[in-house]
Amino acid sequence: MDNAVQQFVERMGLICEKEGMARSAGRIFGLLLVGGRSxxxxxxxxxxxxxxxxxxxxxxxxxxxxxxxxxxxxGDRRDFYRVREDPWEHMMRVAQSRWRDMVKVFGEVxxxxxxxxxxxxxxxxxxxxxxxxxxxxxxxxxxxxxxxRTGAAPDPAEHAA
Amino acid sequence: MDNAVQQFVERMGLICEKEGMARSAGRIFGLLLVGGRSxxxxxxxxxxxxxxxxxxxxxxxxxxxxxxxxxxxxGDRRDFYRVREDPWEHMMRVAQSRWRDMVKVFGEVxxxxxxxxxxxxxxxxxxxxxxxxxxxxxxxxxxxxxxxRTGAAPDPAEHAA
DNA sequence: CCGATCGTTCAGTATTGACTGAACGCTCGT
DNA sequence: ACGAGCGTTCAGTCAATACTGAACGATCGG
Numbered sequence: 001m002d003n004a005v006q007q008f009v010e011r012m013g014l015i016c017e018k019e020g021m022a023r024s025a026g027r028i029f030g031l032l033l034v035g036g037r038s039x040x041x042x043x044x045x046x047x048x049x050x051x052x053x054x055x056x057x058x059x060x061x062x063x064x065x066x067x068x069x070x071x072x073x074x075g076d077r078r079d080f081y082r083v084r085e086d087p088w089e090h091m092m093r094v095a096q097s098r099w100r101d102m103v104k105v106f107g108e109v110x111x112x113x114x115x116x117x118x119x120x121x122x123x124x125x126x127x128x129x130x131x132x133x134x135x136x137x138x139x140x141x142x143x144x145x146x147x148x149r150t151g152a153a154p155d156p157a158e159h160a161a
Numbered sequence: 162m163d164n165a166v167q168q169f170v171e172r173m174g175l176i177c178e179k180e181g182m183a184r185s186a187g188r189i190f191g192l193l194l195v196g197g198r199s200x201x202x203x204x205x206x207x208x209x210x211x212x213x214x215x216x217x218x219x220x221x222x223x224x225x226x227x228x229x230x231x232x233x234x235x236g237d238r239r240d241f242y243r244v245r246e247d248p249w250e251h252m253m254r255v256a257q258s259r260w261r262d263m264v265k266v267f268g269e270v271x272x273x274x275x276x277x278x279x280x281x282x283x284x285x286x287x288x289x290x291x292x293x294x295x296x297x298x299x300x301x302x303x304x305x306x307x308x309x310r311t312g313a314a315p316d317p318a319e320h321a322a
Numbered sequence: 323c324c325g326a327t328c329g330t331t332c333a334g335t336a337t338t339g340a341c342t343g344a345a346c347g348c349t350c351g352t
Numbered sequence: 353a354c355g356a357g358c359g360t361t362c363a364g365t366c367a368a369t370a371c372t373g374a375a376c377g378a379t380c381g382g
Contacts, residue, residue: 004273011266018259020181022370033288034270036280041329051372056329058370077328077380083284088291098179105172109195112165119197123244127194130249133309134302141298145291183340202359212342217359219340238350238358 001047005034009048021065024050025058029067029083038071038080066090089145092138099131106131162208166195170209182226185211186219190228190244199232199241227251250306253299260292267292 009030016026027048032039041059045052059081062068067087071080084090106128113121170191177187188209193200202220206213220242223229228248232241245251267289274282 002275002278004270004275005278008266008270011270015259015263015266018181020179024370033284034274034278034281036278036282036284052328053330053332053373054371056331060330079329088288098176102176105169105176109165109169109172113195114163114165117163117166117195117197120195123194123197127249129309130306133306137298137302137305141295144298145294148290148294185341213358214343214360214362215341218361221360240359 005031008034021061022058024048024054025062028055028058028081029062029087032068032081032083033087038073038082040078040080042078044081065094086145086149089142092142096135096138099135103128103131103135166192169195182222183219185209185215186223189216189219189242190223190248193229193242193244194248199234199243201239201241203239205242226255247306247310250303253303257296257299260296264289264292264296 009027012030012033013023013026016029017023019026027050028044031044031047039047041052041055044050044059045055048055059068059070063070063081067084067090068081069084071082073080106124110121110124110128113124170188173191173194174184174187177190178184180187188211189205192205192208200208202213202216205211205220206216209216220229220231220240224231224242228245228251229242230245232243234241267285271282271285271289274285
């Protein structure tokens with residue numbers, strides 16, 4: 001395997017590990033990203049020197065996160081995986097759903113708080129507001145991003161409300 | 162400790178755990194957030210039923226993440242901790258620095274890739290571009306957020322470039 | 323119908339990481 | 353100068369989790 005590829009794969013493993021997921025999941029994603037084509041489970045296991053079982057599990061996890069997708073080839077019983085057409089958009093969607101959960105928690109807890117914790121209640125309302133805004137801002141980012149990829153404007157200046 | 166507070170503390174522990182950090186760090190942050198005042202290490206350890214050592218370590222970690230800050234009281238040798246005035250802004254700054262690292266990795270690896278991996282090179286340039294845009298979009302979010310908190314406009318419609 | 327070739331499941335293992343209790347160093351008050 | 357109170361460090365313990373190898377089930381070709 002190419003040297004630059006191998007280094008990148010390892011760095012992606014570390015990055016993804018810091019983000020909370022398994023290191024080998026990051027390695028798989030890195031290889032698929034830089035490979036730019038579909039890989040079978042066997043090929044992934046071989047190139048990453050990992051067991052087929054672990055690769056299978058991590059691929060399904062990456063698929064749930066919306067980062068990669070499974071694809072089948074005619075006349076081939078094997079499962080192939082590749083990065084989705086826009087993995088970052090789907091990753092952002094997952095992040096948004098987590099933020100939505102936080103908004104939900106803040107919204108549920110704040111009214112249940114005893115009145116003497118007025119400062120805490122204010123903080124929670126603020127947190128709820130911030131994450132709501134964050135979700136909307138990422139929505140705007142998606143619009144811009146899609147516009148950049150379909151259109152040809154190199155520098156977007158307009159946003160969606 | 163209040164029942165609603167206790168439940169919130171626990172939920173924040175789970176949320177923060179999913180984000181990649183330690184569960185008790187999340188508990189500490191939750192308690193400080195909802196408490197709305199400064200807490201000494203002893204008080205945190207007591208209310209969370211954890212060891213002083215663990216609380217100390219996690220508080221320093223939370224401080225590095227920019228979520229809480231240490232504060233001292235006159236005539237008191239103890240260290241107090243409280244949530245920062247705007248914890249979410251600082252959390253976003255930390256997230257941005259992680260994205261900057263990713264941009265750096267993408268930018269470094271792409272030129273080192275062999276030419277036959279043209280699709281992979283394209284993916285990496287795309288990833289770099291996306292995360293750069295993401296950083297800028299969060300900058301815009303900060304501007305909006307600060308504007309909302311200092312000013313009084315309930316619904317912002319303008320963005321910064 | 324049988325063998326081969328997949329992907330998945332499962333139990334076992336190893337490694338990582340968090341938490342604790344005790345010792346330590348430091349800084350005050352007296 | 354000494355002791356009390358404080359935060360931190362460190363070694364040990366514990367639980368969680370990722371990974372592996374082997375068995376299993378399914379599917380296709382001959």
